[in-house]
Amino acid sequence: MKKSLFTLEHARQLTADTYELVLSGDTSAITAPGQFVNIELPGKFLRRPISICNWTEDALMLLVKVVGEGTKELVRCVPGTELDVLSGLGNGFDMSLAGEHPVLAGGGIGIAPLYGLAQRMLERGQTPTVALGFRTGKDAFYLEEFAALGCRLLIATEDGSLGVKGFVTDCIKAVPECDYVLACGPLPMLKAVHALPQLRGGQFSFEARMGCGFGACMGCTVPTKDGYKRVCKDGPILYKEEIVW
C-alpha cells in the first residue's frame, strides 16, 4: 500500500450515472487486478473504496457509479484536481488458478476490475470469456472497450434490450466448458454465480463498509469457512470454497 497524490486527467460520462476517471500518479503499489484504491474526498471523513479498473506505470483508471454524496463529489472533480489516494489495497485476483476456460462475470459497476483483469489474462496467454450483466441496454457500458481487448463477450440484460434476456448466469450456462469464474457484482449476482454447478472453482470480489481499508480496524470483516476475514486486506477477493453466504 502507498499513500500518494493522484491528479485527475480526465473524466468521461458513460451512462446516466456511471463515469470513467483517468488519474495520473504513482501506481507502484498495485500488484494485481482486483485490488482497490481508497480515496479521500473533501468534506468526507471516511475514504471511498473504488476498484482498480486498469492501470499503467503512471496512470490509474476507475469506473465510478454515483450512489451518494461521495461518489457524486468524485465524478464532479475537474481535470487537474489532486486526490489523496491509498493505492494497492487488498489481495486481488490470482490469475494462475483460472485454468484453460475461465469466465469473468460482472454485474453493473462490478465489471470495473474485470477489464484490467481481462487485459492481463490475455497478456499471459489465457483466453477469458467475459460475461457482463446490466439492468437494461441503457445501463450498459464499456462493451466496446472489452470487445477491443479481443475476448469473447457475452451480454445479458434483465429486460432483454441488449444481448440475452436474463442474468449473467444465463450467459455462463451457455458456455458450459467454462469451469472457473472470476466475479464481481452485487451480492445476489455473486450468490447465483457461486451456485452454478459447472464451476469447479472461482474467485468472488466482495464489498463492505470500511473504516480504514488497510486491515487495521476490523470494520469490514466477514465470516468465511476459514474464519473471519477482512474484506479490505484478506479480500476483497474470496475463494469459492471459503465463502459463507
Add this chain to the structure above:
Amino acid sequence: MVNLSVNLAGVELKNPIIPASGTFGYGREYAELYDLNVLGSFSWKGTTGEARLGNPQPRIAEMTGGMLNAVGLQNPGIDAVIEKEVPNIAKIFQGPVIANVGGFSIDEYAENCRKLEDVEQVKILEVNISCPNVHAGGKNFGCDPKSAAEVTKAVKAATSKPVFMKLTPNVTDIAEIAKACEDAGADGVCLINTLLGMRIDLKSRKPIIANRTGGVSGPAVFPIALRMVWDVYEAVNIPIIGCGGVSSAEDAAEMMLAGAAAVEVGAANLKDPFACKTMVEKLPAVCERMGVEKIAELTGAAHR
C-alpha cells in the same frame, strides 16, 4: 530542541503521541508503512479472555466530522495475542506498549491482566470498562462508579504494572467515575472512549449499522473529549491520557493544556495511516510557537 518526553505513572514515553486502541490493531499494518519507533507508545486492540468474532455487518457508518463503529471487540483472545502478536510486536516496536484489555466480568479483567504480567514490552495496562457486565444485566462497568471501582481493585490486585482505566463518556459525570477509579487504586485514567450514536438510512428506513447503535469518534467529538479531560483533571491527581477527536499536533497540545499527560489518536489513523507520525514530526514546531521547551509543561496549563 524541544523535549517531547512525558511520564505516565512512572513509564517514560519519548513523546505523548499514542495510537488509540482499536484503530491500530497490533501494529502490523502500520509497521508496513513506517517505523513505529517514532511513537511514544501504542495501545493495542481491546483484548478479551476468549476470541471474539464481533458484530454482524455493517459495522461502520460515516457522519460529518467523524464515524461510527460497532466492531464489537473482535479480537483473537488474550492467549493468542500473547503467543502470536507479542513476538511480532517485539520486532516492530521497541518502546513501551499499552495493553488494552476488555472483559465481561470482573474475574475476566483480572485474569487477562494477570496473563500479561510476564509480558516484558507491556508497560501499562489500559482497562476498557465500556464493556457490558454480563453479571449485572449488561450495564457497562464504566457507567457506575461502584463497578468501575470494583474492576480497578480486582485488576490492581492481579498486576504489578501501572493500571489506566479507560472511561466511557456515556455517563452524566465522568469526573465522578474517574475519582472512584483513583480511590480504588488506579494509576491513571484514559478518556474518552466512543460516544453512543446511530445513523438511519433514508431509503431502507433502517439503522445503517447492523448492531443499530455504534460508537462515535473523530474530529466532531474533540470538544466533548477536551471538556471531559478538563473536568477529570480538576477531580483527580493521577495522570490522564486524553483521547477523542485528536487530528493534529495542535489538537494534541490543546488536549494537554486541558490536563492530558499524553494523547491517544484513534479515528484519525483510519483516514490517514500516517496521522500519528505526522503529529510527532509537527509537535516540536507547535511547542516552539507556544514558547515551551518541555512539552510536559503543557499538561493542565490551562487550569493555572
